[in-house]
Amino acid sequence: MAQMEEIKPNAKVMIVDDSRLSADLLRQIIQPMGYTVAIAYDGQSALRMIEQEKPDLILLDIMMPHIDGFELCERLKGDERTRLIPIIMITALSDLSDKVKGIEVGADDFVTKPFNDTILFARIKSLLKTKYLNEELENAEMVITSLALSIEAKDPYAEGHCERLSVYSSGLAKHLGIPDEFIKALKRAAMLHDIGKIGIPDSILLKPGPLSAEEWQIMRMHPIIGERICKPLHSLAVTLPIIRHHHEKWNGTGYPDGLQGEAVPITARILQVVDVFDALTTNRPYRTAMSKEDALKTLTLEAGKGWWDREITEEFVKVIRAGKL
Ligand SMILES: [Fe+2]
Numbered sequence: 001m002a003q004m005e006e007i008k009p010n011a012k013v014m015i016v017d018d019s020r021l022s023a024d025l026l027r028q029i030i031q032p033m034g035y036t037v038a039i040a041y042d043g044q045s046a047l048r049m050i051e052q053e054k055p056d057l058i059l060l061d062i063m064m065p066h067i068d069g070f071e072l073c074e075r076l077k078g079d080e081r082t083r084l085i086p087i088i089m090i091t092a093l094s095d096l097s098d099k100v101k102g103i104e105v106g107a108d109d110f111v112t113k114p115f116n117d118t119i120l121f122a123r124i125k126s127l128l129k130t131k132y133l134n135e136e137l138e139n140a141e142m143v144i145t146s147l148a149l150s151i152e153a154k155d156p157y158a159e160g161h162c163e164r165l166s167v168y169s170s171g172l173a174k175h176l177g178i179p180d181e182f183i184k185a186l187k188r189a190a191m192l193h194d195i196g197k198i199g200i201p202d203s204i205l206l207k208p209g210p211l212s213a214e215e216w217q218i219m220r221m222h223p224i225i226g227e228r229i230c231k232p233l234h235s236l237a238v239t240l241p242i243i244r245h246h247h248e249k250w251n252g253t254g255y256p257d258g259l260q261g262e263a264v265p266i267t268a269r270i271l272q273v274v275d276v277f278d279a280l281t282t283n284r285p286y287r288t289a290m291s292k293e294d295a296l297k298t299l300t301l302e303a304g305k306g307w308w309d310r311e312i313t314e315e316f317v318k319v320i321r322a323g324k325l
Contacts, residue, residue, distance in 0.1 A: 012036045014055035016046040018064040043067025058087045070105050077106030086127035148195040166190035168274035171325045182267050189242035196226030220255045241265040251306030269309040273316050
């Protein structure tokens with residue numbers, strides 16, 4: 001924590017409360033703790049101020065006219081730009097239903113009136129710590145993603161490949177009714193699946209001709225290297241199996257683990273299908289791009305050979321033919 005405080009000596013706490021009296025009381029408690037305080041007296045001005053002031057934490061009253069605390073909390077947690085700001089809701093003592101609703105709309109913690117300075121300070125401190133850690137992790141993920149994109153940039157034929165994979169794989173996953181958590185992981189994997197190629201020498205990675213057996217052996221290491229690079233980030237936990245297994249095949253002849261059938265994670269099976277389709281429909285040094293229809297036929301043929309999940313392939317063919325993707 002000492003280190004955190006060194007990084008951010010003047011964390012900004014915003015109080016949102018329509019009662020000037022309570023807002024002022026809170027300010028008097030919080031300011032001596034060393035935080036900068038901003039006050040908004042209603043939900044609407046809070047939204048405006050949050051955009052300008054970018055507070056590190058929000059203390060939120062529930063009962064307010066127009067936009068109440070619940071609605072404000074829900075909006076902030078649903079917005080990519082503000083979702084990481086911790087929100088402490090101010091509830092009446094023993095009002096359980098307020099707490100339940102607060103949890104539902106994403107509140108991070110609760111305090112009750114009359115305020116206990118020590119408890120309030122401890123809660124603010126611990127939520128700020130979590131916020132800074134989350135921000136650091138997001139930054140780390142951004143670094144890894146830009147590394148992955150730098151791999152793509154090495155190969156002019158791969159331009160836009162990751163972006164298209166993200167659109168295809170998340171669209172197909174939605175069509176298949178896959179839970180949101182996995183769709184999110186697929187979007188990340190679309191960017192990150194080949195990050196392990198960073199550990200493969202350019203002489204192999206960019207070789208124009210076919211690879212020798214030994215070179216293949218090295219190339220086949222990239223899913224394992226990729227998993228190792230992303231492993232320290234907890235936010236990528238659901239993405240890791242896709243990175244590791246994106247070159248497995250349904251019939252067990254893939255790598256690195258030779259997994260078979262449904263042992264290959266469904267997310268990896270989805271990524272494979274869209275990856276092959278994208279590779280077939282873009283120009284390569286050794287051939288020009290296929291038409292979508294020809295690519296779908298090839299994909300179906302390969303699924304028939306036992307390479308890809310047949311059901312997923314069939315669904316993908318339907319979605320593409322219907323023009324839904
Ligand atoms: Fe790969």
